[in-house]
Amino acid sequence: MALGTVLMGLYQAGETAFPIALGLIVEHTLSENRSLGSLALSIAALAVIITTVSLSWRFGMRVLQKANTTEAHRWRVRVAGRGLEPVARDFGLKSGEVLTIATEDADQTADIIEVVPLLISSLVAVAVAAVALGLADLRLGLLVIVGTAAILSVLSVMSRRIGAGTREQQARVARAGAKVADLITGLRPLHGFGGNQAAFRSYRRVSADARHQSVAVAGANGAYAGVALALNAVLAAAVTLTAGRLAFQGRIGVGELVMAVGLAQFIMEPLRLFSDMPKYVMTARASAQRMALVLDAPAVTAPGSGRPAAGGDLDVDRVRFGTLRELTFRVRAGEFVAIAGYQPRAAADLASILALNVPPEAYAGVVRLGGVPVADLSVEAVREHLLVNPYDGEIFAGTLRTNIDPAGTSRLVAEAVEASMLTDVVALHREGLDHGVRDRGANLSGGQRQRLSLARALAADAEVLVLHDPTTAVDAVTEQLVARNIARLRRGRTTLVVTSSPALLDAADRVLVLDEGVITAEDTHRNLLATDEDYYSAVAR
CATH class of the missing domain: 1.20.1560.10 (ABC transporter type 1, transmembrane domain)
Structure with missing residues (x-):
């Protein structure tokens, strides 16, 4: 701004000097002391003024427009x-x-x-x-x-x-x-x-x-x-x-x-x-x-600066929020756990808390990641260790590849495509993963959008992955394959799936039953089917 102000000031001063110089030349021409030397000097002065006007405008506006566009960016x-x-x-x-x-x-x-x-x-x-x-x-x-x-x-x-x-x-x-x-x-x-x-x-x-x-x-x-x-x-x-x-x-x-x-x-x-x-x-x-x-809006909550231990557990300790009442459970490091929520609202409340859409001070109880409360973790630490993929994940304009791997750094793109059963969409188009995707996935079906969102979550290879109803828009056969693929790809990585899908429940190491805001039962999917009538009625298809 300072440089542009100086240059534009020179421009306006030069523009103003031009009629002043003309007036002085006319005044001198009408006087008795006029000479060719004075005329040549006047012409040279006009040339200096014109040059100053031209260069100061050119470089002044260039400087100001660059500053403007940079600041807008x-x-x-x-x-x-x-x-x-x-x-x-x-x-x-x-x-x-x-x-x-x-x-x-x-x-x-x-x-x-x-x-x-x-x-x-x-x-x-x-x-x-x-x-x-x-x-x-x-x-x-x-x-x-x-x-x-x-x-x-x-x-x-x-x-x-x-x-x-x-x-x-x-x-x-x-x-x-x-x-x-x-x-x-x-x-x-x-x-x-x-x-x-x-x-x-x-x-x-x-x-x-x-x-x-x-x-x-x-x-x-x-x-x-x-x-x-x-x-x-x-x-x-x-x-x-x-x-x-x-x-x-x-x-x-x-x-x-x-x-x-x-x-x-x-x-x-x-x-x-x-x-x-x-x-x-x-x-x-x-x-x-x-x-x-x-x-300048005040923050609802201020993130901490801590970091969780690598390969740590995910703990939900006596959480009360919305429909959740004293909710307590633990997902151990490397475990694949499914939560069968009888009430969709309770499942949504839990997913919102884990996704940090609800600030820690807005609910009672503590959520810990690697033994550290999430309220004490930095934003970077949470992003690095925990990924919550919602059931309605956004699809962006671009390609299949840029939706699966937005940063272009994942080494699991091929594996994620196969695990999410997105291979048929890739094979359907000559461009493969470079096939164009419209804003919000307008040129994809509901099931294709959901599988694309799941592929993105799997390709991220997060240390702790939380999936909320990742297969509600796919058919039963595809759902079975997706469930097995997730269990295989995430082996040794901490995974929590909030779902009512029998296929995903069966693929999990253990199932937690979430009913009326609390965990009421815990076992494998098949044992629960054999021993719990309410569970059988809620999830059997």
């Missing part, structure tokens, strides 16, 4: 990083709104990088013009200073109104974006129960609100631009007419008149830039305030 990364933190932050915004903040608001906030140098350079141009005119006649200099102050006073009042309208417009556009994200997420269920038209009408209302506000802001911006142009033209005309009257009265020379007319025409551009700045500042401020909602 940094803001986007910071907002995205905050949204990706595993510990939820309570800032009352939906994912679609966060997306708008991370893109449009980040760009508009970074525009201040260009706005401030242009504002300062425009001020330099007006100051140089006022001084030059003041040296010709004090009244001309005062006219520029007073006129500029009056223009800015009028426009500052209008810019505050634009700022308030812009904040509301950005909020409504963000709400429309959030509504779109919600509709895309729930598109298949909406089709299922015929809620398409109701959802469309709901989005149309939100979108219409955003459109009306955008039109209102555009109208205010148009009025602002029109008033600014009119006031600048009035000031330029006033300077020109005043200079003409002073020249007619003999108070200034012909060269000074040429200079005054040239400056009156020239200051139109810096005045326009100068008068546009409050509008851009208010827009950037509105965007910055929206980013602050995300960046």
Whole structure:
């Protein structure tokens, strides 16, 4: 910003110096001491001015635009990083709104990088013009200073109104974006129960609100631009007419008149830039305030700095949350354990706690990883040792390969594809793993999306893997194969599956029965089928 401000200041000073130099040349030409040497010196001075104007503009704008785009990138990364933190932050915004903040608001906030140098350079141009005119006649200099102050006073009042309208417009556009994200997420269920038209009408209302506000802001911006142009033209005309009257009265020379007319025409551009700045500042401020909602929101919980022991157990000790009541169990290192949840809500509550979607202080009891409470672990340690794969894992636009191995570092891609029975999808397309996948897996079936999500979880090769209903959308035969493959691939690695699938329950080393929020039975799947009627009724198919 500092370098760009200096260069743009040189540009505006050079632009202002051009009509001043012309006026001095005319004044000297009309004098009796004129000579060819003086003319050559004047032409050289004009060449220096033109060169300064050209180079300072070229490199000044290059510096400022690079700084602008770099800063916008940094803001986007910071907002995205905050949204990706595993510990939820309570800032009352939906994912679609966060997306708008991370893109449009980040760009508009970074525009201040260009706005401030242009504002300062425009001020330099007006100051140089006022001084030059003041040296010709004090009244001309005062006219520029007073006129500029009056223009800015009028426009500052209008810019505050634009700022308030812009904040509301950005909020409504963000709400429309959030509504779109919600509709895309729930598109298949909406089709299922015929809620398409109701959802469309709901989005149309939100979108219409955003459109009306955008039109209102555009109208205010148009009025602002029109008033600014009119006031600048009035000031330029006033300077020109005043200079003409002073020249007619003999108070200034012909060269000074040429200079005054040239400056009156020239200051139109810096005045326009100068008068546009409050509008851009208010827009950037509105965007910055929206980013602050995300960046400065207080954390629901603060992660610790500890690390679990390698190959440690997973302990759930007397946890009470939602439908869970004094839930206690242990998964020993290297063990494959399945939890049969009779109530889906209890299974979902347990998965949310293990996935850290619920902060540790929001529930009673302790969850330990490798003997260390998860509240005392760093974010990096949790990510390194524990992976919880939800039943509705997201599918991203890209390819099968980038969905299975987003970081491109897994050594188990082939094994994960085979274990999840995704081989038929890979074989179906000539591109194989490089077959394109649309956003949210729109070109895949429900079963294919679920198996792709499972393949991603297996390829991660986490020390402790928790799977929540990983086979609900696949057929019984495929489910049997997937269950056996998971047990084989995860042999020696700690695995917990929360499921009602008989195939997965049978593949586990032992089964824990979760009923009414507590563990009520523990044994192998086949022993439970033979001895527990409730279990038989709940899981037998």
